[in-house]
Amino acid sequence: MTRSPAPVLTVFRRLDSSPRGLTESEAEDRLRRYGDNRVEPPRHRRAWLEAGVRSPFVALLTGLGVVFTVAGDVRGAVTVGVMVLLSVAVRLWQHSRSDRAVAALRDQVTTTVTVRRRAGDGPAVEREIPTADLVPGDVVLLGPGDVVPADVRIVAATGLRVDQSAFSGEALPVTDPEVAYTGTSVVGGSATAVVLATGAGTRSGALAGPAPRPESSFDAGVRRVGWTLVRFMLVMVPIVLVVTGTVTGSWAQAGLFAAAVAVGLTPEMLPVVVTANLARGAVRLSRQRVIVKRLNAIQDLAAMDVLCVDKTGTLTEDRVAYAHSIDLDGRPDPEPAEYAAVAVHFQDDRSDRLDEAIAQQLSDGGTAALFTKDGEIPFDHTRRRTTVTVRWAGQHLLISKGDPAVVLPRCGHARRAGEIVALTPELRDAAEDMVRAHAGHGMRLLAVAARETAAGPAEETGLVLVGFVGFADPVRDGVAEAVRDLAAQGVPVKVLTGDNRHVAARVAAQAGLPAAEVVLGEDVDAAGDADLRALAARATVFAKLTPAHKARIVTALREGGRAVGFVGDGVNDVAALRTADVGIAPDTATDVAKDAADLVLLERDLGVLARGVAEGRRTLANTLKYVNITAASNFGNVLTVLVASAFLPFPPMLPIQLVVANLLYDAAQLALAWDRVDDGYLARPRRWDARGLTRFMLVFGPVSSLFDLTTFAVLSRVFDADPVLFQTGWFVESLLSQLLVVLVLRARTRGTRPARPVLAAAAAAGLTGLLLPVSPLAGLVRMTPLPAAYLLWLAAILAGYALAAQLVKRRYARRSPAWW
Numbered sequence: 001m002t003r004s005p006a007p008v009l010t011v012f013r014r015l016d017s018s019p020r021g022l023t024e025s026e027a028e029d030r031l032r033r034y035g036d037n038r039v040e041p042p043r044h045r046r047a048w049l050e051a052g053v054r055s056p057f058v059a060l061l062t063g064l065g066v067v068f069t070v071a072g073d074v075r076g077a078v079t080v081g082v083m084v085l086l087s088v089a090v091r092l093w094q095h096s097r098s099d100r101a102v103a104a105l106r107d108q109v110t111t112t113v114t115v116r117r118r119a120g121d122g123p124a125v126e127r128e129i130p131t132a133d134l135v136p137g138d139v140v141l142l143g144p145g146d147v148v149p150a151d152v153r154i155v156a157a158t159g160l161r162v163d164q165s166a167f168s169g170e171a172l173p174v175t176d177p178e179v180a181y182t183g184t185s186v187v188g189g190s191a192t193a194v195v196l197a198t199g200a201g202t203r204s205g206a207l208a209g210p211a212p213r214p215e216s217s218f219d220a221g222v223r224r225v226g227w228t229l230v231r232f233m234l235v236m237v238p239i240v241l242v243v244t245g246t247v248t249g250s251w252a253q254a255g256l257f258a259a260a261v262a263v264g265l266t267p268e269m270l271p272v273v274v275t276a277n278l279a280r281g282a283v284r285l286s287r288q289r290v291i292v293k294r295l296n297a298i299q300d301l302a303a304m305d306v307l308c309v310d311k312t313g314t315l316t317e318d319r320v321a322y323a324h325s326i327d328l329d330g331r332p333d334p335e336p337a338e339y340a341a342v343a344v345h346f347q348d349d350r351s352d353r354l355d356e357a358i359a360q361q362l363s364d365g366g367t368a369a370l371f372t373k374d375g376e377i378p379f380d381h382t383r384r385r386t387t388v389t390v391r392w393a394g395q396h397l398l399i400s401k402g403d404p405a406v407v408l409p410r411c412g413h414a415r416r417a418g419e420i421v422a423l424t425p426e427l428r429d430a431a432e433d434m435v436r437a438h439a440g441h442g443m444r445l446l447a448v449a450a451r452e453t454a455a456g457p458a459e460e461t462g463l464v465l466v467g468f469v470g471f472a473d474p475v476r477d478g479v480a481e482a483v484r485d486l487a488a489q490g491v492p493v494k495v496l497t498g499d500n501r502h503v504a505a506r507v508a509a510q511a512g513l514p515a516a517e518v519v520l521g522e523d524v525d526a527a528g529d530a531d532l533r534a535l536a537a538r539a540t541v542f543a544k545l546t547p548a549h550k551a552r553i554v555t556a557l558r559e560g561g562r563a564v565g566f567v568g569d570g571v572n573d574v575a576a577l578r579t580a581d582v583g584i585a586p587d588t589a590t591d592v593a594k595d596a597a598d599l600v601l602l603e604r605d606l607g608v609l610a611r612g613v614a615e616g617r618r619t620l621a622n623t624l625k626y627v628n629i630t631a632a633s634n635f636g637n638v639l640t641v642l643v644a645s646a647f648l649p650f651p652p653m654l655p656i657q658l659v660v661a662n663l664l665y666d667a668a669q670l671a672l673a674w675d676r677v678d679d680g681y682l683a684r685p686r687r688w689d690a691r692g693l694t695r696f697m698l699v700f701g702p703v704s705s706l707f708d709l710t711t712f713a714v715l716s717r718v719f720d721a722d723p724v725l726f727q728t729g730w731f732v733e734s735l736l737s738q739l740l741v742v743l744v745l746r747a748r749t750r751g752t753r754p755a756r757p758v759l760a761a762a763a764a765a766g767l768t769g770l771l772l773p774v775s776p777l778a779g780l781v782r783m784t785p786l787p788a789a790y791l792l793w794l795a796a797i798l799a800g801y802a803l804a805a806q807l808v809k810r811r812y813a814r815r816s817p818a819w820w
Contacts, residue, residue, distance in 0.1 A: 011153050011194060017137035019155065019192075020124040021116035030135035037134040037150055037198040113149045114141040116192075138195040144188055144352075148180045151202045152193035159189030159379070183571055183590045188352055188379075204571050204592045220688075225627065228693055236638050244645040254645075273626050273669050280673035281619030289602040290612045291587075297598035299623065300582040301616030303563040304491055305685040308554060308576070310568040311497035311504060313586065313604065315511050316473040320353040322361040323443060323470040328414045328427060330434050335415065336448040336467030343399040343448075346373040346388045354446055355386075357471055371397075375458065389458045398453045400460055404435045404468070407447035414465035423465060431465070442503025443472045473507075480512040482606035489613055490684035491565075493606075495541045496550045498572060504543035515541050524549045532556040551575035563685060567601075567609070569593050584609065614682050621677040621686070625746050626669045628696045633738045634662075635697040636704025643709060650723040652712065652730050660772075660781055661735045664765045668739060671761035678752045695816070700745070703808055707737060707801040714793050728773050728783040733794055735769040737801050744805045748813050 012018055022030070069077045112128040116139040119125070126141060131149040134140070140152060142160075154160065154177065162174050163185045180186075180193065182202045199205055237258045245254035275295065282292040292298060312318050325337035337358075344358045371390040379386040385402025400407060408431060414423045421427075438445050449463035483493050493513060497504050501518040508515040519535060521544040527535055536556040542549070550568075554576050557564045566573070566580035569589030577583030577596040585597035586604040594600055601608055637658075644652045653661075711733045715721040721729060739762045743754055773783040 008153075008155050011155075011196075015137040015194060015196070017139070017194060019139065020118055021139040022135070022137050023118045023120060025120075027117060027133075027135050027138065030137065031133060034135055034201070035199055036132045038132055113146075115139060116141065134195055134198055136195050136198060136201075140193050140195060142180075142186050142191045142193060144186055144190070146186045148182060148184045148186065150182050150195045151197040152180050152195050154178055154180060155192045155194055157189060157191040160186065160191045161188035162186055181571070183592075204590065225688055225693055229631065232635065232638075232697070236642065240638075240642055240645055243642065247646050273666055273672070274623055276670045277619055277623040277626075277673045281615060284615050284619075285599075285612055288611050288615060289608050291600040291602065292598075293600060294598040297582045298616045299620045299688070300563065300598070301565070301613055302620035303685055303687040304565040304582060304613065304616075306494060306557055306562045307486060307491050307565040307567065307609070308494045308496050308550075308557070308580070309566075309606070310550075310570065310573055311495055311499055311507050312473065313569045313588070314567050314606070315475055315479050315495065315507050317476050318473060320357045320444075320471050321474045322357050323472040323474075325467065325469050327467040328416050328431055328465060333467050336469050339399050339448045339450055339466050340401050340446065340469050342371060342390065343386065343388050343401055346371070346376065346390060347378075347386060348376060349378055352379065354444070354471055358469070377458075377460070385460075387458070387460055389453060396453045396458075397450060398458045398460070398463075399448070399450045400463060401446055401448045401469075404432070404445055404447035407449050407463070408432065408465065410461050411449050411463045411465040413463075415467065420464055435468070438470060440500065440502040441506050442499065443470050445470050475507055475510040476604070476606075478605060478607050480510070482610050483512045485607065485610040486613070489610065489682075491610075491613060492540075494536075494539070495543075496545055496553060496566075496576070497543055498545050499543060501541075501543040504541050508541045513540050517541070518543050521545045521549045524552060529556070529559070533560045536560065537562075547572040547575045551579045554579045563687065565609075567606075617682050617686050618677045619673075620688075621681050622672045622675050624686075624688070625675070625742070626672055628693055629700075629742050629745050630665070630669070630738075631693060632697045632700035633704050633741060635701035636708065637734060639701060639705035640708035640712070643705070644712060648712075648726075651727070653727050653734070654782060657727060657731050657781055657783070661731055661738075661769070664735060664769055665738050668761040668765035669742065671755070671757040672742075672746075674757040675746060675755045676752050678748050680748070692816075696812075699808065699812055700741075700805065703804055704737065704741065704801070707797055707804070708734065710797055710800075711794075714790075714797070718793065719787060719790060724782060724784045725786070729786060729790060729794075731783065732769055732773070732786065733797065736766050736794070736798055739766050740798055740802055741805050744802055745809055748809075 065077045065081050113131050113134060114126055115129055115134070116124045116126050134150050138150075139155070140149065142148065142152075148162070157176060160176055162177050162180050164174050164177070164181070179196070180191075182204045197203075197205075241254050241258040244258070245251045278295040278298050281298040282295060285292055285298065309315060322337070324332060325334055325340075327333035327336070340358050344355050347355065349355075371392045374389040374391050374396060376389070377383070377387040379402070383402070384406045385400055387398060387400040389396060389398045391397075400410070408423075408428060411423050413420050414427065414431075415421075416427075423431075435445050435447075445468040447468055448466045450466055451463050453459075486493055493511075495504055495508050495511075495513065497507075501520060505515040505518050517539050519539045519542045521542075523535070524532065524542070524545070532552065533556045536553050537560050542553060545553075550566075550573065554564050554566055558579075558581065563582075564580045565582045565584060566576045567584045567586075568574075568577055569586050571590055571592055573585075574592055574596045577585065577593060582599065583597040584599045584601060585593045586601045587594070588604060589597070589600075599612070641652060708730065711730060712726075715726050715729045719725065719729075743758070743762060746754060746758070772778065772781065774785045778784065
C-alpha cells in the first residue's frame with residue numbers, strides 16, 4: 001500500500017529529500033548539523049548539583065568554613081574544606097560510576113538500520129548503517145522485528161503493524177500508522193519511511209530533556225534535619241556569646257566560646273559519612289542486581305510506602321503467549337491448537353508474533369510428519385489470515401487461521417461437541433460476542449477453520465470452524481510472591497497502565513492485587529486535586545492512562561504524604577519516573593526511561609526490588625545512627641560549654657581540638673555502613689524525621705552533658721588542672737564517651753550485636769585519642785600528657801555514662817517508635 005502522493009511529496013520537500021534517499025554528502029552534512037541519533041541527558045551537570053550544591057549539609061559546613069576563615073583559624077577552615085571536597089568527590093565518583101554502568105548496558109547492543117542512499121546522481125542503493133548515523137530526510141526500510149530508529153513518516157506500507165506500547169501502554173499493535181516513533185517496534189508487515197527527526201529532536205528526546213525534579217522524601221528529610229541543626233546553632237551560639245561576654249567581660253574570649261559551640265554542633269564529616277553509607281548501600285544493591293544512578297534514591301527506597309508499576313513488561317512478560325484452545329462454545333478443546341500447529345509448521349513466513357507463540361509453545365506431537373505441503377496463501381494486511389493446504393493419505397486438507405472477523409464469514413459450518421453443525425446466525429453472533437469478550441479482557445483469539453479440498457488451487461470458502469486459539473501477555477513468574485513480600489514490608493503496589501480496564505483488572509488479579517475498582521483516565525480528568533488524592537489513595541488499579549495521568553496520580557499520592565516509587569520502561573512513563581520519589585526502570589527499558597530513572601533493575605523482577613527495599617532501609621538505619629547519636633552528643637557538648645562558660649575563665653576545649661575530636665569520631669563512624677540493623681526496623685518504611693532528631697537530642701544530649709560536667713569537676717577539684725591539662729582531659733573524655741555511646745545506642749535490642757568493623761574502628765579511634773597527648777602532634781593541637789590517676793577516674797566516668805545511657809535508652813524505646 002502506498003500513501004497518498006500529495007502529502008508524502010510535501011513531506012519530502014519539507015525535508016529537502018526524495019524517495020530515492022539522500023546522497024552520502026548530504027547525509028554527512030546533516031550528521032554534522034544535527035549530531036548523532038542519540039539522546040544524551042545532561043549527566044555531569046546533574047551529578048555536580050546533587051553531589052554539592054543541593055546538599056544542605058555541604059552548604060552548612062561551607063558556611064562554617066567561612067566563619068573559621070574570618071576568625072583567622074586557618075587549620076579549622078582547611079579541615080572543614082577537606083571534608084566538603086571529600087564528600088563531593090565521593091558522590092561525584094558514584095554518579096559517574098552509575099552512568100558508566102548504564103552506558104555499558106546500552107553499548108552492549110549495536111543496532112543498524114537499512115537506508116536508501118545515493119552516491120551523487122547515481123542510483124539509490126540500500127545499505128545498513130549504524131542507527132546513530134541516521135539523519136532527518138533519510139529513507140529507511142522497516143520489516144518485522146525492526147525497532148523504529150527515529151521519528152518517521154510512513155511513505156509506503158504493506159500489512160504494517162507497530163507495537164507502540166512504549167508510548168501508549170496499549171498491548172495490541174497499531175495497524176497502518178501514519179507516523180512511527182523512536183523505540184516502537186514493527187511486529188508485522190513492511191514499510192518505507194522518511195526520517196522526520198533524530199536524537200534530541202524526537203518525541204523521546206523531548207521527554208528526555210532537562211526538567212526540574214520535585215523534592216523527594218529524602219531531600220525533604222535532609223533539608224529538615226539540616227535546618228534543625230541550624231536552628232540549634234542560631235539559638236545556642238548567641239546565648240554562649242552573651243553569657244560568656246557578660247560573665248568574663250572579655251568579648252574576644254566570648255567569641256572563642258561561640259566558635260567552639262558552632263564547631264561542636266556541626267558534625268564536620270556528616271556529608272562524608274552519609275555518602276559513605278550511600279556508596280556502601282549502592283555496592284550492596286549492585287549485588288542485588290540494581291544499579292543506583294542517584295545515591296539519595298537509596299534512602300528514598302527506604303521511605304517508599306507505595307509502589308506504582310506499569311503493567312506491560314513489569315507485571316507481565318511483554319510477549320504473546322499461548323493461553324488456551326477452545327471450541328465454538330468457549331469450552332476447552334485441543335483440536336483448534338492442533339490444526340494451528342500443523343498450519344504454522346508448513347508456513348514459509350512465521351514472523352507474526354502469534355505464529356511464533358504457536359511454534360514455540362504448541363507441539364504437533366509429530367503429526368505434521370504425516371502431511372505433505374501442497375500450497376500456501378500467505379498472510380497480508382488485506383486478507384488478515386494465512387491458509388495452507390496439505391496432503392494426507394490421498395486426501396487434501398485446507399487449514400485457514402487468522403482474524404475471526406475475516407475467517408468467520410467464510411465458514412458455513414462448525415465443529416461442536418464432536419459433530420459438524422450449521423453455523424447459524426445465532427451461533428455466529430455468539431462466537432463474535434465471545435471474541436469481543438476475550439478482547440475486552442486483554443486476550444486475542446485466532447480463528448481456525450478447515451475443510452477437505454481437491455488437488456490444485458484451493459478456495460477459502462465453505463470452511464468448517466474448528467475453534468479458537470487464545471493468546472495473552474502472561475504475568476511474570478514470581479510477581480504474586482513479590483507483591484506479597486512488598487506488602488509485608490509496608491509497600492502496597494498499585495497498577496498504572498495505558499491498557500484497557502479488563503486487561504488491567506485481569507493482570508492485577510493474577511498478581512494478587514484487589515481489582516474490584518478500576519479507575520480510568522477519564523475519571524482522573526474529571527477529578528479535582530482533592531478528589532484525586534482520595535481516589536489515588538483508595539484505588540489499586542488505574543487503566544487507559546496517558547503519561548500525564550500517570551504523573552498526576554503519582555503527584556496526588558505524594559501530596560497525600562506518601563513516598564512513591566514508580567516502575568516503568570516506556571517513553572510514556574518518563575514523566576511519572578521523574579515525578580516519583582524514586583523512579584525505577586528495568587535494563588530493557590527505553591533509553592529515555594533509563595535516563596529518567598534513579599535505579600535500574602538488571603532483572604525484570606519485582607522480587608529484586610523487594611530485596612532492594614530492605615537494603616535501602618538498612619542503609620538509612622546506619623546513616624541515622626550516625627546523625628542522631630552524633631547530633632545528641634554534640635548537643636551535649638554544647639550544653640557543657642554553655643554551663644562552663646559561666647564559671648571557667650577559659651574555653652574547656654579549643655576549636656581545633658573540637659575539630660580533631662570530631663574528625664577521629666567521624667572517621668570511626670564510617671564503619672557504620674557495615675553495621676547490623678534490628679530486624680524490626682526493616683519491617684516498615686522509614687524516613688528522615690527531624691522531629692525524631694530533636695527529641696533524641698533533647699533526651700540523650702543532657703545525659704552526655706551530665707558526665708562531661710562530672711569530668712570538669714574531677715579536673716578542677718581533684719587535679720587542679722590548668723587550661724592545657726583541662727582541655728586535654730576533656731578532649732579525651734569527650735572522644736571516648738562519644739565512641740562508647742554509639743556502641744550503646746546503635747541498636748534498640750541487645751540481640752543486634754555491633755559488626756566487627758564498627759568495634760575495630762571505635763577501638764582504633766579511641767586509642768588514637770588516648771595517645772595523641774603524648775605524641776609528637778601534641779604541641780600542634782595544644783595538648784599535654786594526662787596523669788595516670790586521671791585515667792582511673794576516666795574509666796569510672798565512662799562506665800557510669802554507659803550504664804546511664806542504657807537505662808535511658810530502655811525507657812526511651814518504650815515510649816518512642818524506632819529511631820533507626
